[in-house]
Amino acid sequence: MHLTKDEEALLESNSSVAKLMEILVALGKIYGAERLIPIHSSHISGISYQNIGDEGLEWLESLNAKVVVKTTVNPAGMDLVKWEAMVDKDFYSKQIRIIKALEKIGAEISLTCTPYYLYDVKFGMHLAWAESSAIIYANSIIGARTNRESGISAIASAVIGKTPYYGLHIKENRAPNVLIKAANFDPSALGYHVGRILKHDQIPIFRFEKTLSKDELKSLGAALAATGNVAIFHVENQTPEWKNFEIPKEKIEIDGFEIKNECEPDLIAIGCPHLSKDELLQVLKLLEKEKKTVKRELWLFTSRYVANKNKEIVEKIESFNAKVFCDTCMVVSPITEKFECVMVNSGKALTYLPKLRGVKVKFGSLKECIKTALN
Numbered sequence: 001m002h003l004t005k006d007e008e009a010l011l012e013s014n015s016s017v018a019k020l021m022e023i024l025v026a027l028g029k030i031y032g033a034e035r036l037i038p039i040h041s042s043h044i045s046g047i048s049y050q051n052i053g054d055e056g057l058e059w060l061e062s063l064n065a066k067v068v069v070k071t072t073v074n075p076a077g078m079d080l081v082k083w084e085a086m087v088d089k090d091f092y093s094k095q096i097r098i099i100k101a102l103e104k105i106g107a108e109i110s111l112t113c114t115p116y117y118l119y120d121v122k123f124g125m126h127l128a129w130a131e132s133s134a135i136i137y138a139n140s141i142i143g144a145r146t147n148r149e150s151g152i153s154a155i156a157s158a159v160i161g162k163t164p165y166y167g168l169h170i171k172e173n174r175a176p177n178v179l180i181k182a183a184n185f186d187p188s189a190l191g192y193h194v195g196r197i198l199k200h201d202q203i204p205i206f207r208f209e210k211t212l213s214k215d216e217l218k219s220l221g222a223a224l225a226a227t228g229n230v231a232i233f234h235v236e237n238q239t240p241e242w243k244n245f246e247i248p249k250e251k252i253e254i255d256g257f258e259i260k261n262e263c264e265p266d267l268i269a270i271g272c273p274h275l276s277k278d279e280l281l282q283v284l285k286l287l288e289k290e291k292k293t294v295k296r297e298l299w300l301f302t303s304r305y306v307a308n309k310n311k312e313i314v315e316k317i318e319s320f321n322a323k324v325f326c327d328t329c330m331v332v333s334p335i336t337e338k339f340e341c342v343m344v345n346s347g348k349a350l351t352y353l354p355k356l357r358g359v360k361v362k363f364g365s366l367k368e369c370i371k372t373a374l375n
Contacts, residue, residue: 111303
């Protein structure tokens with residue numbers, strides 16, 4: 001991989017910068033990158049203390065470097081305001097140390113898996129994003145360019161301001177190679193199903209009978225990324241790059257399917273990925289339509305940014321005895337482990353909750369989730 005003189009000089013700089021540069025060079029060599037390219041922004045995943053533990057915390061605190069591009073971070077293991085309802089003091093103190101270490105290097109403490117709600121990410125921008133649901137949203141729905149970074153490689157790119165030029169940064173590698181014709185589906189359930197049946201390295205283009213909203217596309221992509229390691233998809237007549245490539249000959253047809261997972265939920269958790277304003281409004285309308293108070297635990301997760309901009313909506317939702325949490329989600333917080341069965345409308349949460357939190361999970365549409373919470 002070709003390095004400029006300035007890039008070579010970084011390898012001889014202070015220890016943290018040199019080591020982070022070594023990470024990018026190693027990745028470039030592994031994937032056959034010809035050079036490094038500048039990035040517009042970085043997004044760091046895996047910052048919950050539950051995920052990185054003491055070793056990860058110590059590594060973050062050891063960094064002597066500053067980010068040179070806009071850098072956001074994923075959800076923590078707790079709501080920073082309502083933390084006492086979620087974690088003990090030891091977890092809290094270590095999570096705060098992680099956050100302070102990220103602040104020290106110049107990262108914005110956004111604590112969300114939906115950084116594209118915080119600022120304007122444009123078509124064609126090169127990014128270094130970790131967090132599978134954000135990656136697939138950026139690539140597919142916006143038309144930006146990012147590979148599936150790890151938390152560490154995202155930090156390296158944030159400090160260096162560059163990423164190796166390979167994979168989905170290159171146009172021809174973004175081409176679809178399987179057509180999915182689908183009807184009678186829930187978008188998140190469809191993503192969960194398709195991700196499980198795709199072959200390695202397959203990129204789907206979908207053909208639907210109806211137009212999906214951006215929130216529906218977000219749910220589809222998040223589930224695809226969770227079950228199928230997919231980082232990009234296309235939708236005919238909707239996503240920005242679908243016309244740039246030939247429609248593949250390989251075809252899969254799906255006409256309705258059911259996710260069977262029966263358990264009696266003691267928690268209904270919505271917001272994986274974090275809820276948008278429109279999704280919060282959908283929840284509120286469903287609650288107002290039923291005119292009932294929530295009888296089971298109903299937890300909604302969104303970013304602090306979205307919640308602060310929509311305080312009236314949040315207050316109305318909480319008047320129905322639902323709880324709105326920020327900065328965290330049901331997947332990365334240990335609080336979820338206290339429940340027997342969690343009902344979700346997210347294919348991503350359906351995939352990760354049993355693996356990471358060890359709980360039973362039931363899937364349902366948003367309407368089904370709200371109906372269950374009220375009865």
